[in-house]
Amino acid sequence: MTDVLQLFVAGVSIGAIYAMAAIGFVLLWQTSNTINFAQGEFVVLPAFLMVLFWTVFRLPFAAALLATLVVSTLLLGLLVKAVLVERLLKMGVLPLVIATIGLSMLIRYSLQQFWTPLALPFPALFSRAPIRVGEVIFTREELMNVLFAALVIGALQLAIRRTKLGWAMQAVAQNRNLAAVLGINVSRLVGLTFMLNAALTAVAAILVAPVYLVKYDIGIGIGLKAFYAAIIGGFNQIRGALLGGLLVGLVETYSAAYISNQFRDAFALIMLIGVLLLKPEGLWGIKEEWM
């Protein structure tokens, strides 16, 4: 029983990170019909930036964090929106999707070629000292990951429900033509969503880096799992991406522990196929009519 609980904490901890990347995925899809297959690299690049600012330039932690957030929102937010999305979306969703696949390779192999093919150590943000609650032992790191992710996601959810900008975002997601008719500047809002997504993946990067180490190709796994998570939970709902992220984290952790560590990645995929067969709109998504 203690195993089950302990693994639960570990699963939620990694799942919370997937959830953040998945939420970014959903936001991009909703406001701009972008399926970003570079989402994994959107997590990797900030991790490398953090290494650069923190361990190479030796900035203090807070400054390095801030610099990482700013540079990634500019690069992966504004620049990607201006250079790729603005130009390609006019031609339809598919060219843009292909372009994001290209972008993912560009980022991944540039990091490998021009930086390092090796795994860089990333200093632990939180102590890994065990914390004991009754029989269950977990680390401060796991706890803080969950807490941090919950804080970020909670704040985001609140902002989307309560602020005017959040309403505008929902409006663009649900009917972009109408949003324009009501005076919402859709293009500016899409730019903002890209920046928001970049900020989310940067936070995910900083949480995931100490767990996975920083290596040019870790984005493949993270990106795929964020994609699974978004589909499993429901591509049109933030809450769906949250649920999906946690489920993927849990399934992966439990199956690695109880079934096979080698096949850990397969189980999330099996869950994805199951959901697509039985409830294609996702566990917590909403059926959409396509017009």
Added chain:
Amino acid sequence: MALLEVHDIHAGYGKMEILHGVTLKVEPGQIVSIIGPNGAGKSTVFKTIFGLLPVQQGRVLFAGEEVTNRSPEVLLRRGMTFVPQGRNVFPLMTVEENLLLGAYIRKRSPELLAEVERVYETFPILREKRKDRAGDLSGGQQQMLEMGRSLLLQPRLILLDEPTLGLAPLVFKEIFRIIEGLRKRGQTILMVEQNAAKALEISDYAYVLELGKNRYEGSGEAIRNDGRVKRLYLGR
């Protein structure tokens, strides 16, 4: 002075020109209809006036001021609202949230909330359903929501595109009753309506478009009784 003046506008999608010179005028307090066969460019006129499609040639004046190629936001601020064709709501948001988004360009204020109350008085069904998802409303109720939303900014002019498209006959009558009610309040409306005969009945003035150009114009009464228009467009 005319409230809206459209002078010889040319516009379309990309390189494809749809409007080859359309001219029209709306005086304050009038209901003006645009009629014409499918493909005449009626909806394109609205999108072009409202800054959703670029004007390639010609001018648009609103209350005497140049608004050619200005953004929807500018037009909304000057007092023009647009109810596009088809069911246009934010389906997952509540009726009240949908209404409030009609005043997105404004700050949330007590006056705005009073205006929401006024819309509820005009459309009591919206008050009843204000916590429901807009996507769950019937077609007629959605149309009322759209019209209510367009009233929220107390516009000087409403562009109304096909308000009764796809609605059941009973609902159709209801919508027309509402439009007439608005007219009694002095609301200026420029509309496109598929049921041209009915639209002409309540119109002060009407323009007949064909293939992106003005064809005929005259008072609603005159156009309704014009033999050529009758034969060509009214199917009688």
